Amino acid sequence: AQSVTQLGSHVSVSEGALVLLRCNYSSSVPPYLFWYVQYPNQGLQLLLKYTTGATLVKGINGFEAEFKKSETSFHLTKPSAHMSDAAEYFCAVFSGGYNKLIFGAGTRLAVHP
């Protein structure tokens, strides 16, 4: 069965600091991996995705993630945090057999001045 684990339910960084949100997955087949962001009282917005090809994936708002098969990880990074990055971030793996996304529990990112 496929699953996603997000390490750290809350992460706090200073404005301008590196953002690192951790995601590990479990999958018996080559995974399709996603990061979504959810701002307060809103739906999910796709940040980036990995399907095949280049393992370093760039997304919107300056975020990027690297697929590391050997570590079964897909961590999300941003070199310099902005106050507007404060939100909940979800990592997900696509279960092709069931045509569904399996989400992690989410990481709430706080950015302080």
Place this chain on the structure above:
Amino acid sequence: DAGVTQSPTHLIKTRGQQVTLRCSPKSGHDTVSWYQQALGQGPQFIFQYYEEEERQRGNFPDRFSGHQFPNYSSELNVNALLLGDSALYLCASSFSSGETQYFGPGTRLLVL
């Protein structure tokens, strides 16, 4: 290009009542999936509709049912509401062969 839309944005119901939530997919998409997001948790898959049929279903009771119309829009129905059904209900659309799902803003349901 309109994205995924959902209505209503908020609903308050009492236990035992029934509710219908609506979703219009992103232009060009033919597949609609529904997810339930309880407070402080990640979304959980309810079911998926394609060609007006339920194609996949998650671990939700039969009180949760759905429908897809010829124009690809969809409804989620929940009967005999329980307090535990209080959540944000998210609709996502995609191509039938695609893995990338785009989400709507959600409907927040409160059951009293």
